[in-house]
Amino acid sequence: MASAKKELMVDNNPAASPAATIEQLLGPDSPSNWGKWGPDDEVGSLNYLGPAEILRAVSAVRSGEVFTLQVPIGDPDRSDPVWPGRTPAVRTQVMDEGFFARGEEPEPSDGHHWADDKIEMFTQGSTQYDALAHYWYGDQVWNGYPADSTIGALSRASVLPIGERGVVGRGVLIDIARARGKDVLDSGERISLDDLLAAADRQGTVIEPRDILIIRTGWIGSYYRTAGEDFYRDWNEPGLVYSPELVKWFQTMEIPNLVTDTIANELSFYPGGLQLPLHCALMRNLGVTFTELCRLDDLATACADDQRWTFLYAAAPLKIVGGSGAPVNPLVIR
């Protein structure tokens, strides 16, 4: 507990009081990649994923097994997991055989029938990529674009350029739940940089520069085993916890993409009311893309079975113009 408390002090000064704002917590010297890929960049650390990284990912494929990481959208049996305040996706049938049976749709002369449906959902209401301008502090978003470029739609660093580019690289899964001998981490359970590296060591996994980092907590898997609203009780997702060392490690390791099985990829809340500071330190300042709400349990079982924790990861979020985020169904090929 003592070390966790130190991590939340302003500028690492143990005598200081807990930071009241994210800007105070991160301080003026928080690592930044703004400008590194030019004044017009909108995909940030995905720039690290060039042909050499894609070939490195291909060489990690051994058995040809395929895993899809998306959770179902519009499941009527268990409404979709969402960050509190967002509403689950609703799929509505707008055309089907019933319309013909009830005489509500004229019978076409050529005998064809059809089904149509629509979905109303938050762009971040399922497995998804965040746009780099999804979350910020101060008056600037990723790469220094003005915060008012988000008004009405994201005119800079929306999810569209991520969808246009696609994401392919070597994925490495670090199974924190398994390392702690649990099915699922507890509400508010923390993962420090040391915890992450120790879990990798324990797996015998070397995290290499430019790896797509995938962290399993068991959290979303537990949603589908938990009744009704119990999942949201004492809401505080477990996950990575901010420290200057963690942020520096992401920058030095040139991590392009953080993927987890929680809704927001990090510990939700800090003493004093701070929320999701890694969205700011990693996404806003370093341009690390976030893939959230992934289903990792089957993949983790396969990795544990043959002790191979690296593979090819590929994903392309939907190309939503001006979108703050977009649904995606990432693929892992082992």
Ligand code: UVW
């Ligand atoms: C929030 O913005 C709260 O979370 P996410 O990054 O999951 O969309």
